[in-house]
Amino acid sequence: MSLYILPKDQLSAFVEALQASFRVVGPTQTETGYAFADIVDPEQLELDYDTTVLPPKKYFLPQREVLFNFHANALEPGTGQLEVEPVFQDVTPTVIFGVHTCDMNGIMLYDKVFAEGFRDEHYMERRDQIYVIGIECLTPCDDASFCKDMGTLTAPPIYDLHMTEVNGSYLLDTGSERGEALLLEYSEAKMAKSEDMQLLGRTLSAKWPHFRHRLKMSRDQTPSLLSLGYDAHIWEDLGERCLACGSCTNVCPTCFCFDVQDELDINMEDGERVRVWDSCQLHEFALVAGGHNFRESKASRVRHRLMRKGKYIKQVHGLLGCTGCGRCERACLVDITIPGTLNALYEEMQLEPGG
Amino acid sequence: MLDATFNLSTTTTPRAFNGHTSIYLPVIATIEDVQVESKLEKVYDVRLPGGENLGHSPGQFVMVSLPGVGEAPISVMSSPSRTHDTFRLCIRNAGDLTNVIHKLERGDRVGIRGPFGRGFPIEVFKGKDVLIAAGGLGIAPARSLIDQIIDNRADFGRLIILYGARNPSELLFRDAMAEWEERDDVEALVTVDRADDTWLGHVGVITRLFEHIQINPYHTVAITVGPPIMYRFVVMELSGKGLTPEQIWMSFERRMKCGVGKCGHCQVNHRYACQEGPAWTYAEALAFEEAL
Numbered sequence: 001m002s003l004y005i006l007p008k009d010q011l012s013a014f015v016e017a018l019q020a021s022f023r024v025v026g027p028t029q030t031e032t033g034y035a036f037a038d039i040v041d042p043e044q045l046e047l048d049y050d051t052t053v054l055p056p057k058k059y060f061l062p063q064r065e066v067l068f069n070f071h072a073n074a075l076e077p078g079t080g081q082l083e084v085e086p087v088f089q090d091v092t093p094t095v096i097f098g099v100h101t102c103d104m105n106g107i108m109l110y111d112k113v114f115a116e117g118f119r120d121e122h123y124m125e126r127r128d129q130i131y132v133i134g135i136e137c138l139t140p141c142d143d144a145s146f147c148k149d150m151g152t153l154t155a156p157p158i159y160d161l162h163m164t165e166v167n168g169s170y171l172l173d174t175g176s177e178r179g180e181a182l183l184l185e186y187s188e189a190k191m192a193k194s195e196d197m198q199l200l201g202r203t204l205s206a207k208w209p210h211f212r213h214r215l216k217m218s219r220d221q222t223p224s225l226l227s228l229g230y231d232a233h234i235w236e237d238l239g240e241r242c243l244a245c246g247s248c249t250n251v252c253p254t255c256f257c258f259d260v261q262d263e264l265d266i267n268m269e270d271g272e273r274v275r276v277w278d279s280c281q282l283h284e285f286a287l288v289a290g291g292h293n294f295r296e297s298k299a300s301r302v303r304h305r306l307m308r309k310g311k312y313i314k315q316v317h318g319l320l321g322c323t324g325c326g327r328c329e330r331a332c333l334v335d336i337t338i339p340g341t342l343n344a345l346y347e348e349m350q351l352e353p354g355g
Numbered sequence: 356m357l358d359a360t361f362n363l364s365t366t367t368t369p370r371a372f373n374g375h376t377s378i379y380l381p382v383i384a385t386i387e388d389v390q391v392e393s394k395l396e397k398v399y400d401v402r403l404p405g406g407e408n409l410g411h412s413p414g415q416f417v418m419v420s421l422p423g424v425g426e427a428p429i430s431v432m433s434s435p436s437r438t439h440d441t442f443r444l445c446i447r448n449a450g451d452l453t454n455v456i457h458k459l460e461r462g463d464r465v466g467i468r469g470p471f472g473r474g475f476p477i478e479v480f481k482g483k484d485v486l487i488a489a490g491g492l493g494i495a496p497a498r499s500l501i502d503q504i505i506d507n508r509a510d511f512g513r514l515i516i517l518y519g520a521r522n523p524s525e526l527l528f529r530d531a532m533a534e535w536e537e538r539d540d541v542e543a544l545v546t547v548d549r550a551d552d553t554w555l556g557h558v559g560v561i562t563r564l565f566e567h568i569q570i571n572p573y574h575t576v577a578i579t580v581g582p583p584i585m586y587r588f589v590v591m592e593l594s595g596k597g598l599t600p601e602q603i604w605m606s607f608e609r610r611m612k613c614g615v616g617k618c619g620h621c622q623v624n625h626r627y628a629c630q631e632g633p634a635w636t637y638a639e640a641l642a643f644e645e646a647l
Contacts, residue, residue: 067379070422077421077455078386078463084422086377117630118378118615230644257619260379260612264423271423273379278618285620288610289427289449292583294623294645304622304645312625 001174004189005196008168012042014187018095021186022131025059026097027052036096047098047163051141055103055253055327056096059130060110060123065089066272067122067260074268087272088125095131095182100141102323104134104159105152106253112317113256131182136164138207144326146339148211150219152323166199214339216346219320222310229345230303238341239299241334246279248305248328248336254313254321255279280304306341378615381420381466386459387441392527396492397457398432399444403467406440413499414474414606414634418614419444420466425452428611428629431470432495434502445495445527471614475500475578475604475634483576484512486568488589490519490561490581494527496606497580501535508540512575515568516543519561519581523547523554542568561585565592572597578604590637600638607633607646 006014018024024039027049034049036056066087073080099107114123134155137147147153155162160179163170171192174180183189192200217225249255259278264271278285281301286294295301313321322338329337388400403409409417411431420426427450433443448457459465477500485504489497497516504511516535520526526545535543544564546557557564561581577598579589586605593603609621609628621628624643626635640646 067377072422074423076458077424078459078465082383082422082464082466084380084383084466086380088377113617118617119376120378120615120617121376122379256617258612258617260426260618262423262425268423273420273422273426275379275612275618278612278620280619286610288608289447289453290582292608294583294609307624308622312622315625316627 001177001180003192003197003200004172004174004183005192006170006172006187006189008165008170010188011045011047011170014183014189015039015042015045015097017186018182021093023092023094024097025056025094039097045097047135047165049098051100051145051325051327051330053327053331054251055106055325056099057103057106057110057253057256059090059094059096060107060127061256061258061277062090064274064276065122066274068273069270070262070273071270074264074271088122091125091129093129093131095133097133097135099132099134099159100137100325101134101155102137102145102147102150102152102325103253104132105150105156105319105323106325107132108156108158109254109313109317109319109321110256111158112319116317131160131179132158133179134159134162136162136204136207138165138203139210140212141326142330144329144337145211146214146324146326148208148324149213149215149339150320150322150324152325153208153211164200164203166196166203169196171196171200214343216343222320222342223314225342225345225349226307226311228349230307232345232348234341234344234348235299235303238302238336239297242281242298242302242336243333244281244283244298244301245333246281247331247333249279249281250277251327251331253323253325253327254309257285280308302336306338309338310342379468379613381418381422381426381468383464384467386461386463386465388461389459392445393525395449395525396445396447396495396527399446399456399459400441401444401465401467402441408440409438409442409470411435411438411442411470411499412474413477413503414496415470415472416496416614416629416633417442417444417467417469418471418611419446419452419456420468421452421455422466424455426466426468426612427452428471428614430496430499430606430633432498434499434506436503436506445492445498447492468614472629472633473631475606477503480504480576481510482512484515484570484574486513486515486517486570486575486577486593488517488561488564488577488579488581488593490579490585490589491521491525492527493579493581493585493606494518497578498528498531500578505535505538505541513570514541515570516541517546517561517564517568518543519546519548519564519585521548523551544568560588562588562592565596570596570598572602576602576604578606580606583608600641601636603637604634605637605640607635607640609633 071083114120159175258275309322432445535541612618616630
């Protein structure tokens with residue numbers, strides 16, 4: 001695996017060549033900001049974007065995904081024919097351009113979630129067909145970012161190719177053999193020279209001062225801070241503010257919870273079982289038959305989200321559940337933020353006797 | 356990291372289909388028999404394709420589907436010792452799906468996935484006195500354990516069954532209960548919260564039964580299955596009789612949408628009830644703030 005160089009003006013030709021064999025997606029300009037979308041014209045690709053409302057998770061775990069088709073008598077269920085056939089939706093060779101390092105960290109977590117324990121073939125088959133082309137973040141997206149705190153300001157080893165803009169060219173690191181093959185087959189990229197490597201090193205080391213820390217503690221402390229702060233007062237305050245709208249989980253690159261629903265055709269016989277994004281912030285999320293709700297209060301649901309981000313997901317999968325991308329903060333209608341919450345918890349814990 | 360006892364073997368999933376496997380695809384099973392158990396509960400004998408043995412352990416559950424209506428987790432009621440070409444489910448009419456399931460008859464079909472989760476570690480219970488405290492529908496998963504112990508009676512010490520229901524009309528498995536009461540090697544006590552004219556037995560919540568039993572705390576394990584509200588009080592009684600948290604097992608009911616540790620609904624702190632539960636010791640539960 002090696003480092004290649006591609007002049008910026010040859011990127012369009014690379015994209016165009018890929019379009020013959022792949023669905024190509026990437027950040028594009030919309031009326032309300034940037035969004036990952038299908039690239040029809042290579043000129044649409046905006047690699048110099050700040051952030052997107054939704055992370056690229058929508059390509060890995062579609063908002064609505066068919067798990068299987070069924071044929072059943074819905075008017076008298078259980079009677080007559082009952083047939084099921086699995087569906088593997090959106091298993092399309094896809095190249096995603098311009099994935100920021102925070103979002104690559106989100107994808108790395110998804111890869112663990114769906115591979116560990118029971119292997120989710122719906123995810124895994126689609127994942128195998130997705131090539132990730134990352135882009136190095138040289139300046140912060142905006143004030144909501146706290147990637148530096150979360151350790152996600154550097155590319156994790158899940159990319160096929162990773163681009164860094166240096167002096168009118170892109171330096172491309174190959175993270176996989178298939179990524180290198182893609183680059184060599186579809187672009188005019190050349191091997192980088194030693195002076196390119198030197199420039200890359202200087203560019204990378206120069207980026208760090210542009211990013212600021214927002215957390216008052218290190219990310220390694222968040223699991224223990226959240227353990228100590230389980231009964232803290234801040235949860236009640238946040239519960240009173242939270243609207244339980246679920247925007248934060250929808251835009252989160254690490255949220256993967258889903259609901260499962262059956263959708264019937266108008267003939268009342270054919271239908272699909274689908275999974276759709278769900279949110280632990282919604283009232284029904286932990287409700288069981290008989291009416292008991294294990295997270296009845298908004299305070300308990302806000303706390304659960306923060307616990308997952310800063311503690312539980314790490315306990316299960318070894319990675320923190322927050323990438324510091326700042327999307328939940330931008331989406332929140334009542335200004336609930338992860339750094340603000342963790343910092344408030346940190347302050348509250350300092351006041352505890354012995355804290 | 357996932358617990359060492361995490362069990363990935365299931366009988367019905369995943370299975371190959373055109374070279375693919377889907378952990379969400381049910382197998383189509385047939386209802387062999389339906390019995391009315393009470394106003395709210397029916398008991399179903401379910402046969403997997405080819406009469407395959409479900410291969411479950413007591414305390415595990417299956418995901419039951421009616422495509423077009425939905426899917427829900429249901430505890431297995433039959434013991435492994437009595438599960439051959441059919442297994443048994445006791446289903447309460449408590450929601451949209453179970454309402455439709457209650458209309459099903461012999462010969463109708465349902466989708467089944469599983470068995471899932473970690474059941475009760477029956478090997479650990481061998482040689483010990485076993486106290487089972489079940490409330491309401493909790494008697495159904497408890498039944499799987501009780502019958503397994505009765506069918507291997509010599510492997511265990513005393514078998515003490517405490518069962519509480521809200522009122523006499525909600526009592527399940529009256530025939531089985533009568534058999535247990537007749538046996539010399541089973542101590543079974545039943546109570547109802549509110550008696551009616553027909554009821555001559557104990558009256559009061561399940562914890563009231565504890566004053567009628569004495570146990571040797573060195574040789575006893577306790578298993579409790581019932582509504583969430585019950586656990587706190589049952590645990591207090593068991594602790595009062597000298598049992599440690601390690602000797603007390605409980606089954607956790609949670610909302611479940613996938614059964615395979617992905618959908619997030621059944622999470623209890625960082626644990627998934629569908630994977631590392633639903634059976635946990637009280638010692639394990641004490642480590643989760645959200646458990647009780």
